[in-house]
Amino acid sequence: MRGREFDAVVLGAGPPGEVCAGRLAERGLEVAIVEPRLVGGECSFYACMPSKALLRPIELTHESHRVPGVTVGELDAHAVLERRDQVIGNLDDSGQVPWLEDRGIVLVRARGRLDGERRVRAGDDVLVARRAVVVATGSTPLVPPIPGLAEARPWTNIEATTSREVPGRLVILGGGVVGVEMAQAWSALGSGVTLVHRGERLIEREEPFASEHVAQGLREAGVEIRLGTSAAKVERGDEITIELDDGTTVVGDEVLAAFGRRPTTDEIGLETVGLEPGGHLRVDEGLRVPGFEWLYAIGDVNGRVLLTHMGKYQGRLAADAILGESVALRSDGVLSPSVIFTDPQVGSVGYTLAGAREAGLEVRAVDVDTGGNAGGSFVGRGAAGTSRLVVDERAGVVVGATFTGPEIQEALHAATIAVVGKVPLDDLWHAVPSFPTRSELWLKLLEAYGL
Amino acid sequence: MRGREFDAVVLGAGPPGEVCAGRLAERGLEVAIVEPRLVGGECSFYACMPSKALLRPIELTHESHRVPGVTVGELDAHAVLERRDQVIGNLDDSGQVPWLEDRGIVLVRARGRLDGERRVRAGDDVLVARRAVVVATGSTPLVPPIPGLAEARPWTNIEATTSREVPGRLVILGGGVVGVEMAQAWSALGSGVTLVHRGERLIEREEPFASEHVAQGLREAGVEIRLGTSAAKVERGDEITIELDDGTTVVGDEVLAAFGRRPTTDEIGLETVGLEPGGHLRVDEGLRVPGFEWLYAIGDVNGRVLLTHMGKYQGRLAADAILGESVALRSDGVLSPSVIFTDPQVGSVGYTLAGAREAGLEVRAVDVDTGGNAGGSFVGRGAAGTSRLVVDERAGVVVGATFTGPEIQEALHAATIAVVGKVPLDDLWHAVPSFPTRSELWLKLLEAYGL
Numbered sequence A, B: 001m002r003g004r005e006f007d008a009v010v011l012g013a014g015p016p017g018e019v020c021a022g023r024l025a026e027r028g029l030e031v032a033i034v035e036p037r038l039v040g041g042e043c044s045f046y047a048c049m050p051s052k053a054l055l056r057p058i059e060l061t062h063e064s065h066r067v068p069g070v071t072v073g074e075l076d077a078h079a080v081l082e083r084r085d086q087v088i089g090n091l092d093d094s095g096q097v098p099w100l101e102d103r104g105i106v107l108v109r110a111r112g113r114l115d116g117e118r119r120v121r122a123g124d125d126v127l128v129a130r131r132a133v134v135v136a137t138g139s140t141p142l143v144p145p146i147p148g149l150a151e152a153r154p155w156t157n158i159e160a161t162t163s164r165e166v167p168g169r170l171v172i173l174g175g176g177v178v179g180v181e182m183a184q185a186w187s188a189l190g191s192g193v194t195l196v197h198r199g200e201r202l203i204e205r206e207e208p209f210a211s212e213h214v215a216q217g218l219r220e221a222g223v224e225i226r227l228g229t230s231a232a233k234v235e236r237g238d239e240i241t242i243e244l245d246d247g248t249t250v251v252g253d254e255v256l257a258a259f260g261r262r263p264t265t266d267e268i269g270l271e272t273v274g275l276e277p278g279g280h281l282r283v284d285e286g287l288r289v290p291g292f293e294w295l296y297a298i299g300d301v302n303g304r305v306l307l308t309h310m311g312k313y314q315g316r317l318a319a320d321a322i323l324g325e326s327v328a329l330r331s332d333g334v335l336s337p338s339v340i341f342t343d344p345q346v347g348s349v350g351y352t353l354a355g356a357r358e359a360g361l362e363v364r365a366v367d368v369d370t371g372g373n374a375g376g377s378f379v380g381r382g383a384a385g386t387s388r389l390v391v392d393e394r395a396g397v398v399v400g401a402t403f404t405g406p407e408i409q410e411a412l413h414a415a416t417i418a419v420v421g422k423v424p425l426d427d428l429w430h431a432v433p434s435f436p437t438r439s440e441l442w443l444k445l446l447e448a449y450g451l
Helices: A015-026 A041-046 A048-066 A077-087 A097-102 A157-162 A177-189 A208-220 A308-322 A353-358 A374-379 A412-420 A425-430 A438-449 B015-026 B041-046 B048-066 B077-087 B097-102 B157-162 B177-189 B208-220 B308-322 B353-358 B374-379 B412-420 B425-430 B438-449
Strands: A004-011 A031-034 A106-108 A112-114 A119-122 A125-135 A139-141 A169-173 A192-197 A224-227 A231-236 A240-244 A249-252 A254-257 A261-263 A295-297 A338-340 A345-350 A363-369 A386-392 A397-405 B004-011 B031-034 B106-108 B112-114 B119-122 B125-135 B139-141 B169-173 B192-197 B224-227 B231-236 B240-244 B249-252 B254-257 B261-263 B295-297 B338-340 B345-350 B363-369 B386-392 B397-405
Touching: A004 A015, A004 A112, A015 A031, A015 A041, A015 A097, A015 A125, A015 A308, A031 A119, A041 A048, A041 A157, A048 A077, A048 A157, A048 A177, A048 B048, A048 B374, A077 A177, A097 A106, A125 A308, A157 A177, A157 A254, A169 A177, A169 A240, A169 A249, A177 A192, A177 A208, A177 A254, A177 A338, A192 A249, A208 A224, A208 A345, A208 A386, A208 A397, A240 A254, A295 A308, A345 A412, A353 A363, A353 A386, A353 A397, A363 A438, A374 A438, A374 B048, A386 A438, A397 A412, A397 A425, A412 B412, A412 B425, A412 B438, A425 A438, A425 B412, A438 B412, B004 B015, B004 B112, B015 B031, B015 B041, B015 B097, B015 B125, B015 B308, B031 B119, B041 B048, B041 B157, B048 B077, B048 B157, B048 B177, B077 B177, B097 B106, B125 B308, B157 B177, B157 B254, B169 B177, B169 B240, B169 B249, B177 B192, B177 B208, B177 B254, B177 B338, B192 B249, B208 B224, B208 B345, B208 B386, B208 B397, B240 B254, B295 B308, B345 B412, B353 B363, B353 B386, B353 B397, B363 B438, B374 B438, B386 B438, B397 B412, B397 B425, B425 B438
Parallel strands: A004 A031, A004 A125, A031 A106, A125 A295, A169 A192, A169 A254, A192 A224, B004 B031, B004 B125, B031 B106, B125 B295, B169 B192, B169 B254, B192 B224
Antiparallel strands: A112 A119, A119 A125, A139 A261, A231 A240, A240 A249, A338 A345, A345 A397, A363 A386, A386 A397, B112 B119, B119 B125, B139 B261, B231 B240, B240 B249, B338 B345, B345 B397, B363 B386, B386 B397
């Protein structure tokens, strides 16, 4: 069977696939994108976007309470959920499709699978790629084999971000980013939330102080946190009963499985080109699957870093590679910038102090209060947080930064530029933060370092 | 008469003087600081701090209205004014003095004047400086010789930031930063505000689109703006009547003279060392008065740039120079970063497009909507604004940036690092903004440039 030919075929229309396809098409290539579900992917409908729609009014309500003169009442949960529904277009992707059409990208609404070299079978279609196939099939929630868990029909990120009902009691299993953000959201919307986490601290990839600050914020919001334990058995009757391995029991009306993600590589035909299905589709620094000159993998599916913006970045680089440029990731893995939208928020990029030391760098960390300057006083009284720079003493550059505090999401990019651009400390010292903004925390940090 | 000896004597305890004295004292020097009025200066009591205390709740109320789910009412003007009074410590500087004491700095509460080389007379005291005298006497409001203006007892920045009464009608003369910020503040607090500006657009040092956006924001807030005209005659009776040079008349209960500042050099003894009083005390790139190895001038008084953070920066550099380091300003004048706290705000650093061209640079500007990305949608629906980068095409670096929009104050520092650090475009391209934050405007800008 002879298929339709394109320059590139992209499997998966989440943000990484969309960005890659868009960049290729804008530069004149013929591109097909294959997507069996919603164009825009998990991020647009079941992750980043709805979660931020839930979290932003909560944060802003807290902020308004801290600033005298602003007259603010209780959060209106109904309005929040309604706005969330608008943000996700009521789970209709027709708002996303024109972006593809404008670029002349052919959308094939079908499940796509590799069918030998440079060939993709998409429903009844066969698509042949002259230059490249880009796998961007993303990931799906991991539901571990805890007895009774699957049978209890747990929430995953999908239900946690799109539910129209506020459960009376919500038990969250897993204290990573999804766990802490959803604990913040649903407790504010009215649920009694219990957060169960196997580790000794929440969000373990972050600096220890970030874990503490988020835990404190959640506790103040009424969330019960159980650390160092995990679910041993789950049973759903009129309510859901969860036995923990420390012998205690928690009860809820819903349970959210927030254990992480597994790559969507089971049924995409990897075996037709001699690759193993089920695991991550590993790539080199140029996003290419080693040994396959025509095969790229971007986003969650390659397992390098599970963040939308990093998947999009990979999509841009992969497109440039397909267009003939020499590319290499300069931001990757745990060193990637990221923001956790709890209250306080956590923004981080590059190494943690411990991570830098493990990597053999000669580093020194300096910490200041995020709100401990004139600008901080206007973010609101009692708004706490810590800002840390991790400085490579030999190179004289910042290799890591972590900020906790309210509304730090827009402050992170300065650190991302400093870390990725390896901006010398002396240049940072002459980059004067404006008064009175909270960004004077840079000044305090550099002074604390000894500049 | 033999005086008390110090390593350095600083005239003026506004932020630049404080910072300079503090840095010298922390490094072991004996320092005296001479201040006849409030320690903390204009900025702490009559400018930046009270104005932001007035403006922040206004901005936050607007922001809360844009985000569904936040229940927000009218601004509580009484609470705003009360909080403003707290921020300025009810015009008592006892909160500021311990910072000096902790560093062993001797505070002399008197009017200080030079009394020949390395000597300062402060009341009955004579202070002798072994190493340096630092002039940081700041500036005072400029009240031009418009007939009747002085007699009408106009508000200056002092009354505009500290008034406990909300005038029924406020006429503001001058559409620079003070003019537009105070128009925003007092109109929100309940005054009917008329803003009269001689130029064809407000805040003329900024990009033209910034002038437009601020004017539009003020008009939406009910401010009447009269451009291209200025006051010809002022008369205070039961009300204040101001004849404009276009033949029209405006009437108010108070009038704010926001024409700019003049340096405070009249009565500081410059003539005792052969310098001319009254004008700016000009300095070289090392903050030293040319021809005087021992004399420095920092902050408004040297006329380079009238911004608190730049005065503080100059204070740090002057201290380092006095300590024997070789220093040079790397951020200065109109290229300095600054934020205007209107709604929308304006944040800018480096060249405007026109300014870069006048300077002979080969530049190209790219513009995007500040809120035109996923993160922007959470700042609030209908939150507008433009973001511009001015790129030096030969050098491949950003030489200017302007952002308008709500809450951009913490976003500016990324641009300041990029401009001052001359971070190559390719490094900026690999510095990935986090999703979903509004800082993805960087991505859009760089894509618009062609990356």
